[in-house]
Amino acid sequence: MKLTAREKSELFGEGVVTIILLMLLNLSVYVLLDQMIESNPQLANGIFQIKMSLSFGPNHIRFWSWGWLLICVMILIDVFVVYWRLMRRYRQMQLQHVIVELHYIANGHLNHRISFQLPGEMQRVVISINALVDSALTAMDEERQIEHSKDELITNVSHDIRTPLTSIIGYLGLIEDKQYHSQAELLKYTHTAFLKARQMKTLADDLFEYTKVRQSTTPLNLSTIDLKQLLEQLAVSFELESHKKQMIISTDFETNQLKMEADSQKLVRVFNNLITNAFKYGVDGSKLVLSARHTSKTMIEVVVANDGKPIPKESLNKLFDRFYRVESSRSKETGGSGLGLAIAQSIVELHHGKIHAESDKNWTKFIIELPVSQKTENSVKRVIK
Numbered sequence: 001m002k003l004t005a006r007e008k009s010e011l012f013g014e015g016v017v018t019i020i021l022l023m024l025l026n027l028s029v030y031v032l033l034d035q036m037i038e039s040n041p042q043l044a045n046g047i048f049q050i051k052m053s054l055s056f057g058p059n060h061i062r063f064w065s066w067g068w069l070l071i072c073v074m075i076l077i078d079v080f081v082v083y084w085r086l087m088r089r090y091r092q093m094q095l096q097h098v099i100v101e102l103h104y105i106a107n108g109h110l111n112h113r114i115s116f117q118l119p120g121e122m123q124r125v126v127i128s129i130n131a132l133v134d135s136a137l138t139a140m141d142e143e144r145q146i147e148h149s150k151d152e153l154i155t156n157v158s159h160d161i162r163t164p165l166t167s168i169i170g171y172l173g174l175i176e177d178k179q180y181h182s183q184a185e186l187l188k189y190t191h192t193a194f195l196k197a198r199q200m201k202t203l204a205d206d207l208f209e210y211t212k213v214r215q216s217t218t219p220l221n222l223s224t225i226d227l228k229q230l231l232e233q234l235a236v237s238f239e240l241e242s243h244k245k246q247m248i249i250s251t252d253f254e255t256n257q258l259k260m261e262a263d264s265q266k267l268v269r270v271f272n273n274l275i276t277n278a279f280k281y282g283v284d285g286s287k288l289v290l291s292a293r294h295t296s297k298t299m300i301e302v303v304v305a306n307d308g309k310p311i312p313k314e315s316l317n318k319l320f321d322r323f324y325r326v327e328s329s330r331s332k333e334t335g336g337s338g339l340g341l342a343i344a345q346s347i348v349e350l351h352h353g354k355i356h357a358e359s360d361k362n363w364t365k366f367i368i369e370l371p372v373s374q375k376t377e378n379s380v381k382r383v384i385k
Contacts, residue, residue: 007093011086018085022078030070094122102129110137160203164196171196206339213266213346220263220350222374227258227267227300231290234271238279242288245279247306252291260300261373266347273340274304274366282308282364295369302368311359319357320345 003011101114110133114126171189173179180186212218228251235249242249271290278288285308292302311319320341348355353370 026074164199167196249288254293270344273344278306282306305365
């Protein structure tokens, strides 16, 4: 840290004042001691005897005068006091610079950092202040992202609820006003209203499930399951749907058994969401493969892959955001609530696992990494079978 001309002048002035005061003090002490010795012959004689008995060096040099010895001692003390005073004042100036920088940052200049270097402990203070500002800025950014996410959540929920609700009100209004010409038309209106109401219920259920699995304290009903058997049963249950979509669903496992500890119901929800997404968005695809293998003694990798239309690269990192859809129209004809993958990610994280997506012109893969056994935590409820 460089001092300003004014600060250098203040430091020099304080040094001069301190030296003058010390010289006056030294002179006073010397005069008082000299008068005391002159007025006391016994004390003067004692000092003389001590002086004659003391010598130093190979030539036995003796002290010429007690006054010179006193002056030398006082000069050493004076140098120490001046140094201490100047260093103390210098540190005060350093602290004042830090305070000025803090006030500047506190006035809204959050991108500013204390750039100068200080010796000793003061530098640790500067580093801590910069780290604190960085932390506060990060917290503010995260808070803004959360607020933006909340606004986006409200917008998306409002859109997804308003669309079917408008249809329900419209068709029920036609029935209320008897704007139908036959029993068949009446049944058509009530059936459409029913479908839209069920669509709203699905969204409400997904919202409830999402908020529930997002909580880190959500309990897992753990049991030992055979992942191979679970995936085979899922493949069989989706055979009818795969025939409708003209896709062949198959499984691929490296071993006969894949034992692991998990909440089977929640994992089924994960795989259901991924398989359903593959049917919806795997346009022009003909294959859907469920595979699983051990990547290590403690980890299992599950892959849900389809050979349909690839997912754009700019969408891969957003797939697991709530309400995000690759198609932006938010049409219920082409997509669901937009919460399926977000729910799947939350369930996988509850199992201390990871999920990500990869996509190219050949395959679109959702890759899940799960531990074979779960850590025992207060939030985990074990079921012994």
